[in-house]
Amino acid sequence: MLRLLASCALISLLTGCATGLIDPHGYDETGGASYYGSQHHGNRTASGERFDQNSLTAAHRRLPFGTRVKVTNLDNDKSVVVRINDRGPHTRGRLIDLSRAAAAQLGMLRSGTAQVRVQALE
Template sequence: MKRLLGLWALFSLLAGCVSGLIDPHGYDETGTASYYGARHHGNKTASGEPFNSNALTAAHRRLPFGTQVKVTNLNNNKSVVVRINDRGPHARGRLIDLSHKAAQQLGMLGNGTARVRVQAITN
């Protein structure tokens, strides 16, 4: 019985994650970005691929894996296009977690966070 309840709880959790995905078409949000620390390099992402701090990738809570988004630092107007390949950020009040390379291109390494606009790129 405990095993059955455990499986049901796991299934419910996974179903909630999948149903929580949003349609990227027209996605346009403003919020706070942060970036992954070096200790995450090589760890497996939620999509199953290894995290590469030198790639232009990001974590988002609800956008589908593979979605490309344009991230613009609202403090300096620098932009970068990244691909969503992980879930997060796990810190409260954050919209997106970026790879080190993406954060570098946005000029946010010194502060660690930046106010950003995130726009999905649709084909």
């Protein structure tokens, strides 16, 4: 009985975590972006892979891992395509955390943040 109860609790927990994800189809949001770099380089991401500041990846709170999104800097109209492989950002008011390489392509290394548009790709 205890084993059954523990199994049900585990399933409930895992199901609860998965329900926070959103369908990327048609996803199109604007908001704040920041980037994370050298201090996190080599650490494991939430998806289990190692963070590489030189790859085109990003962290998003609710998009599924592997989702490819186009991120456009609204100040200069530069854009980059990144793959979601981590959870975040952990700062209130931010929509996405980008790798250093992605931030460089968007021209936001100096400021560290930018207002962006994030669009899921099919």
